[in-house]
Amino acid sequence: MTATAAVAGVFAERAARARELAGRYAYASEPLRLAGALFEAQASAFERAQADRPSPDELVPYIVRVGLPAVMEATMAEGTEVLREAALLAFHDGDLDGIVAAWLGGGDLRPTDRYLARAASAPILEALPNAASTMRHGESDDRHCPVCGGPPQLAIHTDTGESLVTGERRLQCSRCMTEWRFARLTCASCGDTGGANTPILSDPQRLPHVRVDACDRCRRYLLTIEMPKEPRAVAVVDEIVGLPLDLIAAERGYTKIAPNVMGF
Ligand SMILES: [Zn+2]
Numbered sequence: 417m418t419a420t421a422a423v424a425g426v427f428a429e430r431a432a433r434a435r436e437l438a439g440r441y442a443y444a445s446e447p448l449r450l451a452g453a454l455f456e457a458q459a460s461a462f463e464r465a466q467a468d469r470p471s472p473d474e475l476v477p478y479i480v481r482v483g484l485p486a487v488m489e490a491t492m493a494e495g496t497e498v499l500r501e502a503a504l505l506a507f508h509d510g511d512l513d514g515i516v517a518a519w520l521g522g523g524d525l526r527p528t529d530r531y532l533a534r535a536a537s538a539p540i541l542e543a544l545p546n547a548a549s550t551m552r553h554g555e556s557d558d559r560h561c562p563v564c565g566g567p568p569q570l571a572i573h574t575d576t577g578e579s580l581v582t583g584e585r586r587l588q589c590s591r592c593m594t595e596w597r598f599a600r601l602t603c604a605s606c607g608d609t610g611g612a613n614t615p616i617l618s619d620p621q622r623l624p625h626v627r628v629d630a631c632d633r634c635r636r637y638l639l640t641i642e643m644p645k646e647p648r649a650v651a652v653v654d655e656i657v658g659l660p661l662d663l664i665a666a667e668r669g670y671t672k673i674a675p676n677v678m679g680f
Protein backbone atom coordinates (compact mmCIF):
# COMPACT_ATOMS: atom_id res chain seq x y z
CA MET A 417 0.00 0.00 0.00
CA THR A 418 1.34 3.46 -0.82
CA ALA A 419 1.54 6.15 1.85
CA THR A 420 -1.32 8.05 0.17
CA ALA A 421 -3.55 4.98 0.14
CA ALA A 422 -2.71 4.37 3.79
CA VAL A 423 -3.76 7.87 4.80
CA ALA A 424 -6.89 7.75 2.63
CA GLY A 425 -7.58 4.55 4.61
CA VAL A 426 -7.32 6.59 7.80
CA PHE A 427 -10.23 8.77 6.65
CA ALA A 428 -12.25 5.67 5.77
CA GLU A 429 -11.48 4.25 9.23
CA ARG A 430 -12.68 7.47 10.90
CA ALA A 431 -15.89 7.42 8.81
CA ALA A 432 -16.56 3.76 9.63
CA ARG A 433 -15.98 4.37 13.35
CA ALA A 434 -18.38 7.35 13.28
CA ARG A 435 -21.09 5.18 11.71
CA GLU A 436 -20.47 2.40 14.23
CA LEU A 437 -20.69 4.77 17.22
CA ALA A 438 -23.79 6.47 15.77
CA GLY A 439 -25.55 3.13 16.17
CA ARG A 440 -24.27 2.66 19.71
CA TYR A 441 -24.75 6.13 21.23
CA ALA A 442 -28.20 7.44 20.28
CA TYR A 443 -27.62 10.82 21.95
CA ALA A 444 -24.70 11.51 19.58
CA SER A 445 -26.06 9.90 16.42
CA GLU A 446 -26.71 13.21 14.61
CA PRO A 447 -23.23 14.69 15.05
CA LEU A 448 -21.66 11.28 14.38
CA ARG A 449 -23.51 10.84 11.09
CA LEU A 450 -22.38 14.31 10.07
CA ALA A 451 -18.81 13.50 11.17
CA GLY A 452 -18.91 10.31 9.07
CA ALA A 453 -19.98 12.27 5.99
CA LEU A 454 -17.28 14.89 6.67
CA PHE A 455 -14.51 12.28 6.95
CA GLU A 456 -15.56 10.81 3.60
CA ALA A 457 -15.58 14.27 2.03
CA GLN A 458 -12.20 15.11 3.57
CA ALA A 459 -10.51 12.03 2.08
CA SER A 460 -10.76 13.44 -1.44
CA ALA A 461 -9.60 16.92 -0.35
CA PHE A 462 -6.61 15.27 1.33
CA GLU A 463 -5.69 13.37 -1.83
CA ARG A 464 -6.08 16.42 -4.05
CA ALA A 465 -3.92 18.54 -1.73
CA GLN A 466 -1.17 15.92 -1.81
CA ALA A 467 -1.25 15.91 -5.61
CA ASP A 468 -1.58 19.71 -6.07
CA ARG A 469 0.82 20.82 -3.31
CA PRO A 470 -0.38 24.46 -3.19
CA SER A 471 2.20 26.89 -1.85
CA PRO A 472 1.64 28.41 1.60
CA ASP A 473 0.56 31.77 0.15
CA GLU A 474 -2.13 30.02 -1.94
CA LEU A 475 -3.39 28.03 1.02
CA VAL A 476 -6.44 30.12 1.96
CA PRO A 477 -8.01 30.30 -1.55
CA TYR A 478 -7.08 26.63 -2.08
CA ILE A 479 -8.95 25.58 1.08
CA VAL A 480 -12.00 27.59 -0.04
CA ARG A 481 -11.90 26.11 -3.56
CA VAL A 482 -10.98 22.49 -2.79
CA GLY A 483 -11.91 21.86 0.84
CA LEU A 484 -15.11 23.81 1.30
CA PRO A 485 -17.42 22.44 -1.45
CA ALA A 486 -17.06 18.89 -0.12
CA VAL A 487 -17.82 20.10 3.41
CA MET A 488 -20.95 21.83 2.13
CA GLU A 489 -22.06 18.64 0.39
CA ALA A 490 -21.58 16.57 3.56
CA THR A 491 -23.38 19.22 5.61
CA MET A 492 -26.35 19.32 3.24
CA ALA A 493 -26.56 15.51 3.41
CA GLU A 494 -26.23 15.00 7.18
CA GLY A 495 -26.38 18.36 8.99
CA THR A 496 -29.34 19.49 11.07
CA GLU A 497 -31.76 21.92 9.46
CA VAL A 498 -30.37 24.77 11.55
CA LEU A 499 -26.80 24.00 10.51
CA ARG A 500 -27.76 23.56 6.84
CA GLU A 501 -29.42 26.98 6.74
CA ALA A 502 -26.57 28.72 8.56
CA ALA A 503 -23.96 27.00 6.36
CA LEU A 504 -25.77 27.98 3.14
CA LEU A 505 -25.96 31.58 4.29
CA ALA A 506 -22.26 31.67 5.14
CA PHE A 507 -21.29 29.89 1.92
CA HIS A 508 -23.21 32.28 -0.33
CA ASP A 509 -22.90 35.57 1.53
CA GLY A 510 -19.89 35.17 3.80
CA ASP A 511 -16.29 36.28 3.29
CA LEU A 512 -15.00 32.74 2.84
CA ASP A 513 -11.33 33.65 2.43
CA GLY A 514 -11.62 35.83 5.52
CA ILE A 515 -13.22 33.04 7.54
CA VAL A 516 -10.54 30.50 6.59
CA ALA A 517 -7.72 32.99 7.18
CA ALA A 518 -9.14 33.78 10.63
CA TRP A 519 -9.33 30.09 11.54
CA LEU A 520 -5.76 29.45 10.38
CA GLY A 521 -4.64 32.51 12.34
CA GLY A 522 -6.26 31.36 15.57
CA GLY A 523 -8.91 34.12 15.53
CA ASP A 524 -12.39 34.05 17.05
CA LEU A 525 -15.19 32.98 14.73
CA ARG A 526 -18.94 32.48 14.93
CA PRO A 527 -19.80 28.78 15.40
CA THR A 528 -20.97 28.11 11.81
CA ASP A 529 -17.99 29.93 10.30
CA ARG A 530 -15.62 28.04 12.59
CA TYR A 531 -17.22 24.72 11.65
CA LEU A 532 -16.89 25.42 7.91
CA ALA A 533 -13.34 26.76 8.10
CA ARG A 534 -12.16 23.97 10.33
CA ALA A 535 -13.74 21.09 8.42
CA ALA A 536 -12.49 22.51 5.09
CA SER A 537 -8.94 23.16 6.34
CA ALA A 538 -8.28 20.01 8.36
CA PRO A 539 -7.59 17.47 5.58
CA ILE A 540 -5.50 19.97 3.62
CA LEU A 541 -3.33 20.83 6.63
CA GLU A 542 -3.06 17.12 7.43
CA ALA A 543 -1.87 16.50 3.86
CA LEU A 544 0.60 19.41 3.86
CA PRO A 545 2.52 19.65 7.14
CA ASN A 546 4.99 22.06 5.53
CA ALA A 547 2.19 24.48 4.71
CA ALA A 548 0.69 23.98 8.19
CA SER A 549 4.02 24.87 9.76
CA THR A 550 4.04 28.27 8.02
CA MET A 551 0.92 29.24 10.00
CA ARG A 552 2.69 29.11 13.32
CA HIS A 553 1.97 32.17 15.38
CA GLY A 554 3.12 32.93 18.88
CA GLU A 555 2.77 29.77 20.87
CA SER A 556 5.73 27.43 20.73
CA ASP A 557 5.52 25.50 24.02
CA ASP A 558 4.68 21.81 24.32
CA ARG A 559 1.01 22.65 25.02
CA HIS A 560 0.66 23.65 21.37
CA CYS A 561 1.06 21.62 18.19
CA PRO A 562 4.71 21.26 17.17
CA VAL A 563 3.69 21.61 13.51
CA CYS A 564 1.10 24.43 13.32
CA GLY A 565 1.04 25.89 16.86
CA GLY A 566 -2.66 25.06 17.36
CA PRO A 567 -4.20 24.08 20.72
CA PRO A 568 -4.85 20.41 21.53
CA GLN A 569 -8.29 18.94 20.80
CA LEU A 570 -7.90 15.91 23.02
CA ALA A 571 -5.50 13.62 24.86
CA ILE A 572 -4.86 9.93 24.19
CA HIS A 573 -3.53 7.32 26.57
CA THR A 574 -1.88 4.81 24.29
CA ASP A 575 -2.14 1.05 24.62
CA THR A 576 1.13 -0.82 25.02
CA GLY A 577 -0.63 -4.17 24.86
CA GLU A 578 1.01 -5.17 28.16
CA SER A 579 -0.94 -4.76 31.37
CA LEU A 580 2.03 -3.75 33.52
CA VAL A 581 3.47 -1.24 31.08
CA THR A 582 1.96 2.27 31.14
CA GLY A 583 1.44 3.81 27.72
CA GLU A 584 2.22 7.36 26.68
CA ARG A 585 -0.01 10.37 26.98
CA ARG A 586 -0.32 12.15 23.66
CA LEU A 587 -2.13 15.32 22.61
CA GLN A 588 -3.79 15.74 19.20
CA CYS A 589 -3.94 19.09 17.40
CA SER A 590 -7.35 20.71 16.82
CA ARG A 591 -6.20 22.21 13.51
CA CYS A 592 -3.90 19.74 11.70
CA MET A 593 -4.36 16.42 13.58
CA THR A 594 -0.67 16.10 14.50
CA GLU A 595 -0.06 14.07 17.68
CA TRP A 596 2.71 14.74 20.17
CA ARG A 597 3.87 13.32 23.49
CA PHE A 598 2.92 15.15 26.66
CA ALA A 599 3.54 14.61 30.39
CA ARG A 600 0.77 12.64 32.13
CA LEU A 601 0.01 14.87 35.14
CA THR A 602 0.45 18.25 33.50
CA CYS A 603 -2.42 20.55 32.52
CA ALA A 604 -2.49 20.80 28.70
CA SER A 605 -3.72 24.40 28.93
CA CYS A 606 -1.66 26.20 31.60
CA GLY A 607 1.13 23.68 32.21
CA ASP A 608 0.37 23.25 35.94
CA THR A 609 2.09 20.14 37.23
CA GLY A 610 0.38 19.78 40.61
CA GLY A 611 -1.65 16.57 40.22
CA ALA A 612 -3.95 17.68 43.08
CA ASN A 613 -5.22 20.57 40.93
CA THR A 614 -6.21 18.34 38.02
CA PRO A 615 -9.50 16.56 38.79
CA ILE A 616 -10.64 13.69 36.60
CA LEU A 617 -14.36 13.43 35.82
CA SER A 618 -15.83 10.30 34.28
CA ASP A 619 -18.94 8.19 33.77
CA PRO A 620 -17.52 4.66 33.91
CA GLN A 621 -20.88 2.98 33.26
CA ARG A 622 -21.72 4.82 30.07
CA LEU A 623 -18.29 5.88 28.78
CA PRO A 624 -15.59 3.69 30.29
CA HIS A 625 -12.90 4.81 27.82
CA VAL A 626 -13.43 8.59 27.88
CA ARG A 627 -12.71 10.97 30.75
CA VAL A 628 -12.33 14.66 31.51
CA ASP A 629 -8.92 15.94 32.58
CA ALA A 630 -9.65 19.31 34.17
CA CYS A 631 -7.49 21.91 35.88
CA ASP A 632 -8.46 23.95 38.94
CA ARG A 633 -5.81 26.55 38.27
CA CYS A 634 -6.91 27.68 34.78
CA ARG A 635 -10.42 26.07 34.80
CA ARG A 636 -9.87 24.50 31.38
CA TYR A 637 -10.26 20.83 30.41
CA LEU A 638 -10.00 18.38 27.58
CA LEU A 639 -11.28 14.86 26.99
CA THR A 640 -8.89 11.93 27.19
CA ILE A 641 -9.44 8.75 25.17
CA GLU A 642 -8.10 5.70 27.00
CA MET A 643 -7.05 3.26 24.30
CA PRO A 644 -6.28 0.35 26.70
CA LYS A 645 -10.01 0.33 27.62
CA GLU A 646 -11.22 0.50 23.99
CA PRO A 647 -8.44 -0.58 21.61
CA ARG A 648 -10.66 0.06 18.56
CA ALA A 649 -11.26 3.70 19.49
CA VAL A 650 -10.42 6.36 16.91
CA ALA A 651 -9.68 9.32 19.16
CA VAL A 652 -11.06 12.14 16.99
CA VAL A 653 -14.34 10.21 16.58
CA ASP A 654 -14.68 8.83 20.09
CA GLU A 655 -14.17 12.33 21.47
CA ILE A 656 -17.57 13.24 19.98
CA VAL A 657 -19.35 10.65 22.15
CA GLY A 658 -17.88 12.37 25.22
CA LEU A 659 -20.74 14.90 25.06
CA PRO A 660 -22.24 13.91 28.48
CA LEU A 661 -18.83 14.52 30.02
CA ASP A 662 -18.61 17.92 28.30
CA LEU A 663 -21.92 18.78 30.00
CA ILE A 664 -20.64 17.64 33.41
CA ALA A 665 -17.46 19.69 32.95
CA ALA A 666 -19.48 22.77 31.92
CA GLU A 667 -21.76 22.37 34.97
CA ARG A 668 -18.68 22.48 37.17
CA GLY A 669 -17.44 25.65 35.51
CA TYR A 670 -14.69 24.27 33.27
CA THR A 671 -14.20 25.42 29.66
CA LYS A 672 -12.83 23.11 26.98
CA ILE A 673 -9.40 24.05 25.65
CA ALA A 674 -10.73 23.72 22.08
CA PRO A 675 -14.32 22.84 21.13
CA ASN A 676 -14.46 19.95 18.64
CA VAL A 677 -15.59 20.32 15.03
CA MET A 678 -19.20 19.83 16.13
CA GLY A 679 -18.86 22.83 18.44
CA PHE A 680 -18.91 21.14 21.86
ZN1 LIG B 1 -1.36 21.38 14.36
Ligand SMILES: [Zn+2]
Nearest residue numbers: 603606631634
Ligand atom coordinates in the same frame (compact mmCIF):
# COMPACT_ATOMS: atom_id res chain seq x y z
ZN1 LIG C 1 -4.45 24.52 33.82
